[in-house]
Amino acid sequence: MDAMKLNEVVELVTRQGETLQARRLRPADRQALRRFGESLSPTTTGVFLPHHYDDATLEPILRRSEAGDDLTLGVFRGSRIVGYFFLWYLDQAFPLLGIGLHDDYQGAGLGRQMMNLLVAEAARLGRDGIDLTTLPTNDRAFRLYQSVGFRQIGYVENPRAGGGVTVARALRYTLNPAASAPGHLANGRPVRELADGSAR
Numbered sequence: 001m002d003a004m005k006l007n008e009v010v011e012l013v014t015r016q017g018e019t020l021q022a023r024r025l026r027p028a029d030r031q032a033l034r035r036f037g038e039s040l041s042p043t044t045t046g047v048f049l050p051h052h053y054d055d056a057t058l059e060p061i062l063r064r065s066e067a068g069d070d071l072t073l074g075v076f077r078g079s080r081i082v083g084y085f086f087l088w089y090l091d092q093a094f095p096l097l098g099i100g101l102h103d104d105y106q107g108a109g110l111g112r113q114m115m116n117l118l119v120a121e122a123a124r125l126g127r128d129g130i131d132l133t134t135l136p137t138n139d140r141a142f143r144l145y146q147s148v149g150f151r152q153i154g155y156v157e158n159p160r161a162g163g164g165v166t167v168a169r170a171l172r173y174t175l176n177p178a179a180s181a182p183g184h185l186a187n188g189r190p191v192r193e194l195a196d197g198s199a200r
Contacts, residue, residue: 003024003068003071003087003090003121003125004024004071004073004121005024006024006026006066006068007023008023008024009021009022009023010022010023010117012075012083012110012113012114013109013113014105014108014109014110015108015109016108018077018108020075020076020077020082020083020110021075021076022073022074022075022076022083022085022114022117023073023074023076024065024066024071024072024073025061025062025065025066025072025073025074026062026065026066027059027062027063027066029062029074029081030055030058030059030062032074032076032079032080032081033053033058033062033074033081033084034053034054034055034058035080035081036053036074036080036081036082036084036102037052037053037084038053039102040100040102040103041103043103044100044101044102044103044106046135047134047135047137047138047141048098048099048100049160049161049162050086050098050100050161051161052161065086068090069090069091070086070087070088070089070090071086071087071090071095071118071121072084072086072088073085073086073114073117075101075105075110075114081102082101082102082104082105083099083100083101083102083105083110083114084098084099084100084101085097085098085099085100085114085115085117085118086098086099086118087118087121087122087130088186088187089186089187090125092127092186093127093128093129093179093182094127094128094129094130094131094172094181094182094185094186095122095127095130095131095186096130096131096132096133096185096186096187097115097118097130097131097132097173098132099111099114099115099118099132101114111141111144112144112147112148115144115145115148116148118130119148119149119173119175122173122175123175127175127176128174128175128176128179128181129172129173129174129175129176129179129181130150130172130173130175131170131171131172131173131185131186132145132150132170132171132173133156133158133168133169133170133171133185134168134169134171135166135168135169136167136168136169142169142171145171146171148173149173150171150172150173151171151172151173151174152169152170152171152194153170153171153172153181153191153193153194154169154170154191154192154193154194155167155168155169155170155191155192155194156168156169156170156185156189156190156191156192157189158189170185170191
């Protein structure tokens with residue numbers, strides 16, 4: 001089964017009633033995605049910087065999206081990207097989810113819609129679950145993830161796009177409870193389990 005079609009558009013509506021379009025990204029969106037990354041505030045890039053936004057980084061990401069190897073989407077207001085979200089490692093049982101919104105659109109009710117779209121696509125594709133990471137200081141996102149159904153399974157050391165490593169919370173959304181859950185993320189990073197072995 002294939003991921004969301006390349007030309008398929010899903011409408012998302014903000015709390016203020018503005019209608020935006022979400023669709024898969026392709027190489028022609030490179031400049032718009034670069035502008036999105038460059039326009040994020042330091043506060044936002046402090047919690048969402050999955051990679052650099054230079055051409056050498058974006059080109060393979062967008063080629064993988066176009067080929068269907070990953071599900072990489074943008075939320076558009078006209079030709080401007082105001083949201084960026086993805087399921088990377090789509091061929092894995094537990095693909096890796098990422099979600100980011102431009103400062104102007106944070107708190108507008110889009111995050112939950114974006115996550116629900118990704119969860120629905122993973123379920124449609126028959127994946128066993130979805131993993132994500134978030135900084136321990138990003139309580140707002142953590143609460144959203146929990147409300148959607150993600151549970152913390154441990155911690156992971158993530159490389160930062162700007163250099164260095166940061167310890168992040170690892171969360172998992174289970175779609176197939178009978179599946180054997182790996183002790184690592186789809187990108188190979190090992191998950192250190194919580195001290196008490198529980199999921200939060």
